[in-house]
Amino acid sequence: MTRTKEQNSRRIRCRIAIIAAIAAVSTTAAAKPLEEKIILRDKPKPVQAFQFVDGEGKSRGLSDFHGKSVLLNIWTTWCVPCRKEMPALDRLQAALGGPNFQVVPLSIDRGGANVVRNFFDRDQDA
Structure with a gap:
């Protein structure tokens, strides 16, 4: 089964978004103590x-x-x-x-x- 260009593009965008989110959370997590991660x-x-x-x-x-x-x-x-x-x-x-x-x-x-x-x-x- 071959993937269309649109399917590949979607998968790449999803992976980039996930990687960016993980990087943002990891950077924030390392920089702040637990009580500062959630803003109430x-x-x-x-x-x-x-x-x-x-x-x-x-x-x-x-x-x-x-x-x-x-x-x-x-x-x-x-x-x-x-x-x-x-x-x-x-x-x-x-x-x-x-x-x-x-x-x-x-x-x-x-x-x-x-x-x-x-x-x-x-x-x-x-």
Whole structure:
């Protein structure tokens, strides 16, 4: 099976992003003691408003989750670490999800909702 140039390009970008993240975390980890790695704020830091489409095709924004703590997980179907963490995020949502907490997985795949639906359909069949 030969890979297309786009698939190779995606894999390279994903590897570069992972290496950059590991390097950033490693550098930060070495430079700061444990208590300085996590920044806790008295008030939530605002995030710039943006829109996305949910699984039912409805336009949504983070404002739709106002009053909840939100874990926004940005992922892609071709990113192996992203795919591997999905079951843990599902368990987290099952355990803590409700009126005060929501896991929001946001795919940034270029193919949109169809790519994500196909991914989950394949995963369910496996």
